[in-house]
Structures are given as structure tokens and as C-alpha cells.
Amino acid sequence: MSASVKLSLQVVAILVACVAVAVMPVAVDLFQLMQFTLFASMAVLALSLGFIWGFGGILCFGQTAFFGLGAYAYAVAAINFGDSTPAILLAIIVPALFALALGYFVFYGRISDVYLGVITLTVTLILFNVFNSMAGDAYKIGTARLGGFNGMPAVPTFNMPFDPSSVLFPEQSWYVTGGALIAIYIGLRLILRSPFGRVAIAVRENETRASLLGYDPRAIKLGVFVLGGAIAGFGGALYVNWGAFVGPTIFSLSLSAEIIIWICIGGLGTLIGPIVGCFIIEYLISQIGSQQSFNSNLVLGAILIVFVLLLPKGLVPTIRLLLEGAGRLATKGRGQAPNAAPDLSAGQPVGAE
Amino acid sequence: MSTIPPLLETRGLTMRFGGVVANDDVNFALEEMELRCLIGPNGAGKSTFFKMLTGQLTPSEGRIRFRTYPIAGNLPHQIARLGIGIKTQIPNVFNGLSVRENIWLAAARAARRDASTIRAKAIVDDVLERIMLPHLAEAIVGQLSHGQRQWVEIGTVLAAEPELILLDEPAAGMTDEETVRTAEIIREINKNRALIVVEHDMEFIKMIAKKVTVFHQGRIMMEDSVDAVLADSRVRDVYLGKKVAA
Numbered sequence: 001m002s003a004s005v006k007l008s009l010q011v012v013a014i015l016v017a018c019v020a021v022a023v024m025p026v027a028v029d030l031f032q033l034m035q036f037t038l039f040a041s042m043a044v045l046a047l048s049l050g051f052i053w054g055f056g057g058i059l060c061f062g063q064t065a066f067f068g069l070g071a072y073a074y075a076v077a078a079i080n081f082g083d084s085t086p087a088i089l090l091a092i093i094v095p096a097l098f099a100l101a102l103g104y105f106v107f108y109g110r111i112s113d114v115y116l117g118v119i120t121l122t123v124t125l126i127l128f129n130v131f132n133s134m135a136g137d138a139y140k141i142g143t144a145r146l147g148g149f150n151g152m153p154a155v156p157t158f159n160m161p162f163d164p165s166s167v168l169f170p171e172q173s174w175y176v177t178g179g180a181l182i183a184i185y186i187g188l189r190l191i192l193r194s195p196f197g198r199v200a201i202a203v204r205e206n207e208t209r210a211s212l213l214g215y216d217p218r219a220i221k222l223g224v225f226v227l228g229g230a231i232a233g234f235g236g237a238l239y240v241n242w243g244a245f246v247g248p249t250i251f252s253l254s255l256s257a258e259i260i261i262w263i264c265i266g267g268l269g270t271l272i273g274p275i276v277g278c279f280i281i282e283y284l285i286s287q288i289g290s291q292q293s294f295n296s297n298l299v300l301g302a303i304l305i306v307f308v309l310l311l312p313k314g315l316v317p318t319i320r321l322l323l324e325g326a327g328r329l330a331t332k333g334r335g336q337a338p339n340a341a342p343d344l345s346a347g348q349p350v351g352a353e
Numbered sequence: 354m355s356t357i358p359p360l361l362e363t364r365g366l367t368m369r370f371g372g373v374v375a376n377d378d379v380n381f382a383l384e385e386m387e388l389r390c391l392i393g394p395n396g397a398g399k400s401t402f403f404k405m406l407t408g409q410l411t412p413s414e415g416r417i418r419f420r421t422y423p424i425a426g427n428l429p430h431q432i433a434r435l436g437i438g439i440k441t442q443i444p445n446v447f448n449g450l451s452v453r454e455n456i457w458l459a460a461a462r463a464a465r466r467d468a469s470t471i472r473a474k475a476i477v478d479d480v481l482e483r484i485m486l487p488h489l490a491e492a493i494v495g496q497l498s499h500g501q502r503q504w505v506e507i508g509t510v511l512a513a514e515p516e517l518i519l520l521d522e523p524a525a526g527m528t529d530e531e532t533v534r535t536a537e538i539i540r541e542i543n544k545n546r547a548l549i550v551v552e553h554d555m556e557f558i559k560m561i562a563k564k565v566t567v568f569h570q571g572r573i574m575m576e577d578s579v580d581a582v583l584a585d586s587r588v589r590d591v592y593l594g595k596k597v598a599a
Contacts, residue, residue: 195461198454198457198458198461199458199461201450202447202450202454202458205447205448205449205450206445206446206447206448208409208429208441208445209445209446209447209509210430210447210458211428211429211430211433212407212409212429212430212433212438212439212441212445213430213433213438213458213459213462213509213513214430214433214434214462214463214513215430215458215462216428216430217430
């Protein structure tokens with residue numbers, strides 16, 4: 001696919017997504033709209049890991065650490081300030097700073113990829129245990145009780161910027177969450193086209209070569225990691241806005257694993273794939289949950305095995321390959337002269353979605 | 354001449370891996386604009402020497418000076434920013450990216466170093482012409498032949514516009530025509546840049562070399578003009594024997 005075709009497909013996809021966000025409140029009932037709001041907040045989390053793993057080459061097993069920190073930061077700030085505006089900002093800043101500190105030791109300490117996975121996983125478990133045990137009056141920040149294993153109920157949800165009296169309706173929350181998802185997608189697309197994004201992809205491709213050209217891979221990876229942490233934290237705020245609740249299970253291993261499954265199914269190395277994977281899997285789980293005839297984890301495991309064995313690239317890259325194949329067949333069918341030079345550009349540059 | 358400090362100088366450079374001494378007390382100097390060839394049998398320590406010069410290895414002992422900067426033990430990206438570029442032995446490129454993107458990544462860094470120069474895109478187009486790959490600019494590097502990937506790597510080194518270029522076996526895996534073209538490019542680069550070239554192909558060395566340094570068992574065995582080196586009996590014994598006799 002030529003670059004211009006790719007770009008126009010992306011623009012079409014964004015337009016379709018915008019229309020979908022706009023008409024959803026009319027098209028589905030309130031319960032389903034709430035479900036989609038939840039999925040969209042999860043998809044922001046998916047996008048954050050899809051970005052740092054697929055484009056930065058950083059497999060973080062504990063992306064929920066930033067999601068959870070964002071959620072708790074939002075909850076604590078919203079209860080204290082009574083206004084969601086600064087709380088949302090804190091939900092981005094706190095996880096970003098945490099990612100900065102953690103990432104500094106990991107990347108500047110030259111810790112290898114495998115240990116990065118172990119460390120991020122462990123940090124998530126530590127956070128789970130810390131927040132799980134902070135029950136009682138002793139553990140509160142300002143007026144916000146952290147609640148330990150009970151979590152923090154009745155967190156104020158989003159209001160109009162700087163106007164705590166006008167709390168958003170569910171429809172408006174949907175617009176905010178769906179709109180934020182699209183905005184983050186576009187933002188990441190732009191970053192990937194910028195010099196920083198191109199260098200980040202280069203570092204993932206070949207760290208040695210990048211450093212021999214004068215790029216500092218540690219700084220680049222740290223930048224990607226912090227960005228991913230900030231986005232995941234924002235996703236946490238959206239999640240709390242959906243449920244008005246946050247508990248320590250937000251740091252659970254099952255959610256961490258689920259993000260990786262979303263990305264494997266949707267397609268690693270794409271931005272749209274993690275979103276698609278997230279919506280499909282979460283929708284399936286919610287359907288199974290309401291039927292109660294299967295164990296949803298069993299189904300999730302079966303789906304993952306099928307994908308790893310049959311569609312290891314994931315949905316989006318597979319569909320793209322099929323489209324390209326069809327396009328080439330169509331071109332040949334019209335009797336156009338085959339290219340004299342072998343069509344070396346047919347292979348996808350990684351990250352050129 | 355003696356008043357001008359060398360572009361690159363090593364003093365007592367030593368690299369030990371456990372009990373193995375890969376480089377032992379290497380004293381080496383390269384003048385501005387010089388073209389130097391390094392030869393020596395496998396395991397003589399040439400690649401280790403290059404790795405220390407580019408920061409991929411930290412020397413066990415000794416000093417390296419680039420212009421006036423001591424660079425031994427600096428990180429690869431710091432040394433690269435000072436202006437040393439390397440083409441490694443095995444093609445070390447961004448396999449998943451296009452040829453153009455590979456060159457751009459090098460050019461963008463160079464353009465950032467001295468902001469006054471031409472824009473990165475102009476460098477990219479120029480380098481694509483010089484490595485004769487403009488028709489494959491959008492091709493994915495991983496799908497090219499070994500020789501073409503060598504070119505791409507040479508291209509990235511050129512686009513970074515370093516002061517000193519290190520080439521580790523630039524002609525390996527190339528056809529005869531490509532080898533001749535490589536020699537041309539090296540002579541062209543040498544008009545305004547210094548180079549150190551490691552090569553096994555004696556014909557290729559004869560095409561480009563002025564002064565040759567012979568490595569043997571981690572040390573510098575001799576350093577002289579290409580003819581004198583080829584005529585030396587010790588060099589023949591350790592390394593050249595069969596090939597020159599043939």
C-alpha cells in the first residue's frame with residue numbers, strides 16, 4: 001500500500017470513529033452506552049501499552065501500575081478538591097513521574113528486557129499489596145480515605161471544567177471518554193510521524209545502530225515509557241469516572257495479562273489493533289458474564305491460543321495483508337504491466353500502519 | 354607536521370576478557386585526512402580495537418584521544434556525537450525500516466549537531482545517489498541482499514557526516530563491481546575525511562591503501578606503506594602467505 005493510501009485509510013478510520021462516538025448515545029440504550037464507556041477507558045490503557053510495546057519495544061508486564069496510580073490519584077484529588085479538573089491533571093502527572101523514576105533506574109541501569117518484565121510485574125504486585133493493606137482511618141490523604149481492600153467508593157465523577165456543580169451525564173461521559181480515545185490515537189499517530197517517534201522506532205529496531213549514530217537509547221526509551229505511563233494514568237481517571245469507584249484490584253495481575261491479550265489479538269506494532277482487541281475481548285467477557293454458562297477466563301485462554309497458533313500477527317495486520325493481496329490481484333487482473341523491478345516495497349515497514 | 358596533534362591517538366590501549374588479552378598495549382596514531390588500512394588474521398584484535406574506539410567496549414587500560422577529547426570509556430552515542438562513525442562487520446542496520454528511513458535517521462542526527470547545515474532531506478537524497486540506491490529508497494532493508502545492506506550501512510555512516518569513519522570489512526559479500534565502487538567511494542570520502550578500514554581482501558587494500566597497520570595477537574606488529582607490508586616476510590608468515598604467493 002502506498003503511503004497516500006495508508007494516510008487516507010487512517011483519515012477515513014478516524015472519521016468513522018468520530019461518527020460512531022457521536023451517534024452511539026442515540027443508537028444504543030443507556031446500559032450499553034455505559035459498557036462502551038468502560039471499554040473505551042480500557043482501550044486507552046490498551047493504547048498505552050500498544051505504543052510502548054509495539055513501537056518502543058518495551059514489554060511492560062505492569063502497565064496496570066500506571067493505570068491504577070492514575071485512578072487513585074484522580075480519586076484522592078477529586079475527593080479533596082471537589083473538582084475533577086485538577087484531578088484529571090494529577091491522574092496524568094503522578095503516574096508519569098512514577099514512570100520517570102522507575103524507568104530511570106531500569107533504562108539507565110541497563111537492565112535487560114526480561115528483567116524489565118519481572119520488575120514491572122513486581123512493582124504492580126507491590127502496589128496491590130500496599131493499597132490493599134491501607135485500610136482504616138490512619139490512611140488518608142487530606143479528606144480522602146484510601147480504604148484498603150474496600151477501595152474508595154463514591155468518588156466524584158467528571159464535571160464541566162472548573163465547574164463542580166455541573167456533573168457530566170452518562171452521555172457526556174461517553175463523549176469525553178470516546179473523544180479522548182480518538183484524540184490519544186491521533187496524538188500518538190502524530191508522535192510516530194515526528195522525529196522523536198521515528199527515532200523511537202529505530203531504537204526498537206536496532207539499539208546498537210541507533211547509539212552508533214549518536215542517539216541515546218536510554219533517553220529515548222525513557223521518553224516512550226513516561227508517555228505510556230501518562231496515557232495509562234489518564235485511562236485510570238476515565239475508568240474511575242465510569243464507576244465512581246477505585247479499589248486495589250485495579251493492580252491485579254489478571255488485568256495486566258488481559259492488556260497483553262488485547263494487543264496480541266488486535267495486532268502488535270499497530271495502534272488500532274490494541275483498541276480493536278480491547279473492545280472485542282471486553283465485549284465477549286461482558287456477554288459471557290451475563291450468560292453465566294461459561295467461565296470467561298477459559299474462553300479468553302482458548303481465544304489467545306487460537307490466535308497465537310493461527311493468527312500470530314493479530315487481527316489488524318492480518319486484515320491488512322489480505323487487503324494488500326486483494327489489491328495486487330486486482331491490479332494484475334486489469335492487465336497492467338507487472339513492475340520491472342521486484343516489488344520490494346510490498347513488505348510493510350514496521351510501524352507504518 | 355609534528356605540531357599538529359593527531360586526529361586519533363591511543364596510548365597503551367589494552368582489552369582483557371578474563372584471561373584472554375584481545376588488545377595488548379596498542380599505540381596508534383592517525384593524522385587528519387589520513388586513510389589507514391588495518392589488516393591481520395582473525396582474532397588479531399581489529400574488531401575489538403574498533404569497539405573500544407566507538408565506545409561499545411570500555412578498555413581495561415590505556416587512553417584514547419579524539420582531537421583533544423579523551424574518549425576511552427565514553428558511551429557510544431557520546432562518541433558518535435563527537436564525530437566518529439562506524440560500519441560494523443556484520444551489517445548493522447534498521448532491518449524493519451526503509452532504506453530512506455535508515456539514511457534519514459543518520460542525517461537527522463547530523464543536522465541537529467550543526468544546525469546551520471543543509472536540511473536532513475537534502476543529505477538523504479545526496480547519500481542515496483552516492484550509494485546508488487535511489488531506486489530502492491522505499492524498499493525494506495531486511496529484504497535486500499547482503500551487499501546492498503552493506504551499502505545502506507555505509508550510507509548511514511556517510512549521512513551522519515562524521516569526522517572519522519571506521520569501516521569494518523566494507524567489501525565483504527560484495528560483487529567485484531560493488532567492490533570497485535566501494536573503493537571509489539572510500540577515495541572520495543578521503544578527500545575531506547579520515548578513515549580507518551579493516552579488510553581481508555588484498556586486492557581491495559591495494560586499490561585504496563597508502564599506509565597499512567598490521568595487527569597480530571592483539572598487538573601492532575608493523576606499520577608501513579602497503580608495498581613494504583606486502584613484502585615483509587613476517588607478515589607473509591602470519592597472515593598473507595597463501596594469498597600473495599598465489
